[in-house]
Amino acid sequence: MNELIKQLQNRRSVREFTGEKLKEEDLQTILETAQRAANSVNGQQTSLIVIRDKEKLAKIAELCGGQKHIAQAEAFIFVLIDFHRGVYASNSLGKRNIAPKSADGILVGAVDAGIMVNALQTAAFALGYGGTVIGAIRKETKEFIKMLGLPKYVFPIVGTTIGVPAERSLTRVKPRVPLDTFVFEDTYNAKKVEEGVEFHEKDTIKWREENNTPQLPSYKEMLVKIYENFHNKSKQDLEGQGFKFTDDLEQDL
Structure with missing residues (x-):
């Protein structure tokens, strides 16, 4: 069987790590590979923030409901819906960009983020690392917005841990x-x-x-x-970042 197909068919979430370091060159390869992922109209409506500081990893673990494996990982990568880039590009030409206030625009950002997190994991797993997709960052979105210094039209939607898998975790x-x-x-x-x-x-x-x-x-x-009993306050948190889930095209940014 083709090695890539084998890897994809054997994909699993990893929550125990050896503590071995994430090599700098491997991280660079993972990020460069993920950046080539498919995205809508090549608008590149996502951005990534890499966290490796152990104190910050512990804080992320706490905010995600006490998921200790996040603190034990070597890195946590936030995947952001990022319309700041597109709004700036449009405004620089004297034009508006209503994507953040369009229902379809928010869906585009979410789809692109999903593709991106899969690309991150596929690249990481190919290099012998493991991890888990974390959606629980949306439990405390405002805390993460503050931690990451996110401007309007940028929203932390999902993330992934990365580390060397412990044998018992497989x-x-x-x-x-x-x-x-x-x-x-x-x-x-x-x-x-x-x-x-x-x-x-x-x-x-x-x-x-x-x-x-x-x-x-x-x-x-x-x-x-x-x-x-769903816990997230995503509508409120999205609106706090300047997003609006609407089909009304008469929106000004």
Whole structure:
């Protein structure tokens, strides 16, 4: 099997690290590679902030709900939706840029950020590192905006840890819903999706038993835990940074 395909099919989140240093040249390669990721209209509506200071890593871990593995990583990379760049470019030509106050613009930024974090991890994993995508930065967005010195039209949406994986952290890859309940030809099939949920529920319970991790929730339990009472204040925090989720084109920046 092709090595890249093998790497992608064996991707897993890593939360335990050896403490070995992240080589400077490797970090540079990871960042340069990620910068080549696809993005909408080549507008480059994302930016990255790299944190390696141990005190700051500990603070990030605390703000993300006490996730100790963040403090143990060698780096944390924030992925930002960044329309400051585009607004400046448009304004420098005497034109407006309403992307930050457009529903579609915010979606574009979020999609580009998702592509970017995947590119970061793919490059890092190819060099022997591991990490976990962290969405919990949105629990305390205002704190991170202050920490990172973010201006209007810039929003910290997701991040990833990077470190050398400890051997014990390399558990078996978690199962996914069956492929035929995930991929459809021509039209969506809601019944198939529901069948996939039931199959996957049993599969995740079996996986946790085989990996001696009874404390982990099943698929259904995990979704209830996360989404029964959603915690984020994203609308309020986005608006605080000058964003507005609207389809009204008569917006001035």
